[in-house]
Amino acid sequence: MNITIDFGGTNIKIGLVEAGMVAAKKSIPAHSAGGLGSRLPDVERSVHELLAKAGVSLQQCSGIGLALPGIVDSKRKQVLSAIKDKYTDAAGFDFTHWTNSAFSLPLAMENDARAALIGEAAYGAARGAKDAVLVIFGTGIGTAAIMNGAIVRGSHYQAGILGGHLATDIYGETCLCGNVGCLEAQASHWAIPQRAGKIDGFSSSALARENPLGYEGVIKAYAEGDECARQLMDDLILHWSAGIVNLIHAYDPEVVVLSGGLMKSAAYLLPRVAERVLALAWTPWGTPRFEVAEDPEISVMLGLSHLLCEARRP
Ligand SMILES: [Zn+2]
Structure with missing residues (x-):
C-alpha cells in the first residue's frame, strides 16, 4: 500500500x-x-x-x-x-x-x-502509448509529456510541464510566470475574469453576473446564448487549440490526454478543439488520438504510486 x-x-x-x-x-x-x-x-x-x-x-x-x-x-x-x-x-x-x-x-x-500523465500512461487514457502529452485544465493549465516511453523531465526538471507557458499571443496578457501571452494567461480558469472584462458589452452580459467567473460560468452563459460568452468561448477555443498544436509540434505524441474540470464539457468542447488542432498541426504521419482522462484526481494518485513501485524495483 x-x-x-x-x-x-x-x-x-x-x-x-x-x-x-x-x-x-x-x-x-x-x-x-x-x-x-x-x-x-x-x-x-x-x-x-x-x-x-x-x-x-x-x-x-x-x-x-x-x-x-x-x-x-x-x-x-x-x-x-x-x-x-x-x-x-x-x-x-x-x-x-x-x-x-x-x-x-x-x-x-x-x-x-x-x-x-504517469498515472494515465500506466493505467488510464494513455495506456500503452510510447509518446503522449497531457493537458490539465485546472485553475492554471498544467502539461506533461512522455517520449519513447519515458516521462520527459529535462536537465532542470522543467521540460514538458511548462506547456501552459508557451505563448499563444505575443501581444497578450502578462502571465504570473513573467512571460507575455502564455496559454495560461490567455485561456486558463484564473485568466477568465480579465479576458472577459475586455469584451464589449461585458457589464451587461450574463458573464458579469457570475461570481467568481471562471470556466463554468462561461460555459453556462454560452449555453444560454449570451453574445459576450460566445465571443469569449470562440477565443478560448483558438488558444486551447494553439496550445495543443504547440505540444504536438514539440513532443510528437500519438495520444493527447485532456484532463481537469473543464473536461466535464468535453462532449461539446472536444470536437471543436480537435477539429482546429488537426487542421493546423503538422503531422504528416497521421493524426494524434484525443482521450479524456476519466478522473484527474485518481490519475495523480496512481502516478505517484507507480513512481514508488518503480523506485522499489531492483
Ligand atoms: Zn506564463
Missing part, C-alpha cells in the same frame, strides 16, 4: 493506493495562499485518519508520494520553483525530513501534471 498526497491549489487530496487501485481517499481544503508549512499538521492528521478508516497500519505502507504544482526536482525531492500565491514556502522545504519524521516511509515527489 502506498500513501499519496496531491497538494492542489484548492484541495489537498490524500489517497491510499494498492496495485493500481485507489483503496481510500480523502480531501481537505488547501488554503494554498497561506503556504505549505501551516497545512502539514492537518495533512499528517488526515493521513492517519484515512489509514484508520481503511483499517491499514502505517507499517503496512511501503512509501509516500507527493505531487505539487511548480518545478519539482524528483531526484533530490525538492520544489525548485513554486507557483505565485500557491505554497510559496514549498521552494527549499525539506520534504524528506518531514516525511521521515511524520511517517518513516520512502518518499517519491513529482510535479502534479507529470504525476497525472
Whole structure:
C-alpha cells in the first residue's frame, strides 16, 4: 500500500493506493495562499485518519508520494520553483525530513501534471502509448509529456510541464510566470475574469453576473446564448487549440490526454478543439488520438504510486 498526497491549489487530496487501485481517499481544503508549512499538521492528521478508516497500519505502507504544482526536482525531492500565491514556502522545504519524521516511509515527489500523465500512461487514457502529452485544465493549465516511453523531465526538471507557458499571443496578457501571452494567461480558469472584462458589452452580459467567473460560468452563459460568452468561448477555443498544436509540434505524441474540470464539457468542447488542432498541426504521419482522462484526481494518485513501485524495483 502506498500513501499519496496531491497538494492542489484548492484541495489537498490524500489517497491510499494498492496495485493500481485507489483503496481510500480523502480531501481537505488547501488554503494554498497561506503556504505549505501551516497545512502539514492537518495533512499528517488526515493521513492517519484515512489509514484508520481503511483499517491499514502505517507499517503496512511501503512509501509516500507527493505531487505539487511548480518545478519539482524528483531526484533530490525538492520544489525548485513554486507557483505565485500557491505554497510559496514549498521552494527549499525539506520534504524528506518531514516525511521521515511524520511517517518513516520512502518518499517519491513529482510535479502534479507529470504525476497525472504517469498515472494515465500506466493505467488510464494513455495506456500503452510510447509518446503522449497531457493537458490539465485546472485553475492554471498544467502539461506533461512522455517520449519513447519515458516521462520527459529535462536537465532542470522543467521540460514538458511548462506547456501552459508557451505563448499563444505575443501581444497578450502578462502571465504570473513573467512571460507575455502564455496559454495560461490567455485561456486558463484564473485568466477568465480579465479576458472577459475586455469584451464589449461585458457589464451587461450574463458573464458579469457570475461570481467568481471562471470556466463554468462561461460555459453556462454560452449555453444560454449570451453574445459576450460566445465571443469569449470562440477565443478560448483558438488558444486551447494553439496550445495543443504547440505540444504536438514539440513532443510528437500519438495520444493527447485532456484532463481537469473543464473536461466535464468535453462532449461539446472536444470536437471543436480537435477539429482546429488537426487542421493546423503538422503531422504528416497521421493524426494524434484525443482521450479524456476519466478522473484527474485518481490519475495523480496512481502516478505517484507507480513512481514508488518503480523506485522499489531492483
Ligand atoms: Zn506564463
